[in-house]
Amino acid sequence: MALKEVYTPPSSRSKKKNKSAFREWVDSIVFAVVAATLIRWLFMEAFTIPTPSMENSLLVGDFLFVSKLHYGTRTPKTPLQVPLTHQTIWGTDIPSYLDWIQLPQYRLPGFSEVKSGDVVVFNYPPELQHPTDLKTNYIKRCIGTPGDKLEVRDAQVFLNGSPMVNPPRMESEYFVSTTTAVNEDKVFRENGVSEFTSYTETYNDTIPANDESGYIVYTTADIAGKLKEYDFVRDIRPVVAPKDISEPSLYPSSSLIKWNRDNYGPITVPKEGVTVAMTPENVAFYGPVIKYYEGNENVVLAEDKVTIDGKVIDGYTFKQDYYFMMGDNRHNSADSRYWGFVPMDHIVGKAVFVWMSIDPNPTSAANKIRWNRLFRTID
Template sequence: MSALYFYLFFLVYPYLAMWWKSFPKAGHKSWEALIPGYNYAIASKIAGQPAWWAFLMLIPGIHIVMWMVFNVSFIRKHGFFSLADTLQGIFFPFLIMAKIANDETIQPVYTTDWEKETDIERRKNGDHLVLFLTLPIIGHLVAYALSFLQKKKKGRKTVIKEWGDSILFALVAASAIRTYVFEPFQIPTGSMEKTLLVGDFLVVNKMAYGSKVPVTPLSFPLVHNTIPWVNIKSYTTFEKLEYTRLPGWANIENYDVVVFNYPSGDTAVYDPRMPHGLMGHDYHGIVNNEARRLFEESIDKNKIPNSGALLQKRSQELSSQYQGAALDSVMQLEAQKLDRNVQKIVNGIYSEFIDNINVWRDKARYEIAVNKRTFSGGEGRIIDHYGVVYRPVDKRENYIKRCIGIPGDSLRIEDAQVYVNGEKAPIFEYQNLQYQVSNISLPSARVMKSKYGLEPNRDYYNNGSIMNLTASELSALQQSYPEAQFTLMNQKRKAVADQSSAEKVNNLNYYPKSFNHNNNVSNFESFWVPKKGETIELNPHNVAWYERVITAYELHTFEEKDGKYYIDGMEATNYTFELNYYWMMGDNRYNSADSRVWGFVPEDHIVGRASMVWYSSDPNGGVRWERLFTGIE
């Protein structure tokens, strides 16, 4: 339901509650109940609360809570304190409001005397209800625990009332700050190393680019999309807003470190064992991988020749004709011939997969959504999970990357070097690149850590034959080991026309996830970042890049039929973009799932700018004191 209906209801509600009859009882004029906004300020004063609380009614996500607070405070001022009264005040106050308006014996004179046991007793159950709804169970545990630490004073509020009020308004204030000002964020993975480390706790400045009004404002406070421990959604889509962003003081610039909602997280595999499960990861990539797995399991392996057995048999047949070096030379030719035949058979098999990709994707979606099973590459096994879940924009997982391309930029990647509008992008101080290392004998792990800051299984693997290094770390190692060879890991691109069918299937691993676009971790073809208001001519090459933009982010239908394109059922030869987009990449370039995997980030997914590391916990133990309260560049 659109939030507009809620605000219209708030405008109409004072008339439904007949405040023009109730206000005169408190010494106010009837006309004061008829002025939108002002009437809530007067009602707040009558209830004994600050008038400025009326302004909180304007804040999505808080407005309904404040409406309930106004109602409960208002009816209690008129003597309605019981559990049933409180429930009505929170959820359906119309009957009590009508009674207050029409019964002249009901006056706004009630103020709780905290020294009178009868006053305390009549509101006890209602106060318990408010505390429970504010913070279920935990609120009561906190209140009772603290009640033993403080001495009860005569005339003081009960601990339930005191902590109910305190927790309620602490959550209201914290929710407003978290939604519109800044939010804490923890680095869960190493995709930004070594600019940001696993265990870093950040402050995300939401006002820098303009605070984003939540799309789903009705949400459990201070959690993102799932309530911990119980693993249920923390939000409801009963109220929904259109994308709206408040004015900010800056635009996103190239190379800013940005937090955003994961763009490929509109549909997620729901596995509550996160972060070790699949929830929030690239659903569309999971579908492709699952489709390939199901296809490969269906292949009759007997149709693929056993190269080793065939070569051995052929060697025995030729051994009577050739001996020694002559036999070896002949067998090399036989092996090449057999390899070509095997490759031809394999290509034919994978050509069938390419021709029927949508069939296999449908099977994969069924396996994931209905059978609730899929293969997890990270765990190397089939996982049983809870199926799939749709996430609104503001409830998709939070990711953090560096913004490499802004709207209108042209980008390409050659040999791990990014080019932005033809110019080399800078290599950042703590940016990791991956190297194949040879002719080196490493010292102990303790020496590697203390002297070079490098850790096994994080910065180097396979006895040091593969290393992830910053420029300064590379320089230090080259000075210490002048004989060592450091070769940048570089996966060259092959023209699609020269790719086999099996190689084309691997093209699905990188954006735009098309058989006819060969991109990889270190090399990407030239492309353009969409800009709001700009128009492109549609063609087979760029449709693969922008079809998801058109359908998933700008919510149009798109169909290709007989070489023509149809948008929303109308033939189209061009398309004008409705939003700005960004290209995000991790600083740990060879170990980052980023735009190279899932594509562009729409402007309505932008959360804020990462501003400061306020705390850093080393996963191996201890605190990284040197990182506390450091800025992010």
């Protein structure tokens, strides 16, 4: 039987209610939060530089965009989180997440791999009190990729036996020997020296213990050359730790290793699918990786052995790729030399460009914004 449409007079039809101004305001806020959350997760996220570890490539006060698409976006691991937060709710110490649910993490396809020389944002691996995706974000330059053999000799990085090309604005530590006190604002700040301090005592056994006066500065080779032209500067020389000095704070923490920040390695970066023998040296190099970042349970580390589920292993095959990161400010950077490798599942994205830069210590109000750094690509 055919259905017959029943005509309803206009006067008896229900009228659509208009949204109140408050309802429209709430809907707009919800839409903006959802859109911003999706963009932040899937495409690009904004970060700011709080420390000088990447100077002079990136400066304190730089605001930059980090691409999630280059290496592939990670799926969320911690879903119970206040949107647009990280670890704590804005302006408080109240945690912004609950770790009651932890999802398996995957990575969507990207259009490039992490390469040596890339400036990368990642989650700080040793921060074990937080889930992987909510660890503090760090930014460093990738030095070694999976399978690379890395070594630092007299402050020069060697990759697979060949010297690595240094970043164009890499900073090093120099001793500036002077004949008189220096107008620090005029000489150092106007020349772009990021950090400096007056030198009065023997420093790291690299500067002779005599009556020599001067300054310790962190700057680029080009700026160091400019400083040398001043008539009150007697000499400028790099501060490099001798090979026979050992830094106990370096990774790995082992009595077998006698390295320092300027003479480090050789060490091979772990690669997915590669098996290593559990020699005492490899236990020191890779024991923390096996225990903390590979998803293994019941791992016990000793000086010369690794035990998993009560069984001593004589070899281990890595389950994911790892990377070795260093800051461009080589003597003022807490990086892989101090805390080890960065797992692939900790990689956030690639830093692509600076969109704003604010000088935290400007010489004048007119110089508060570093106009020459706006929309600068990161190399």
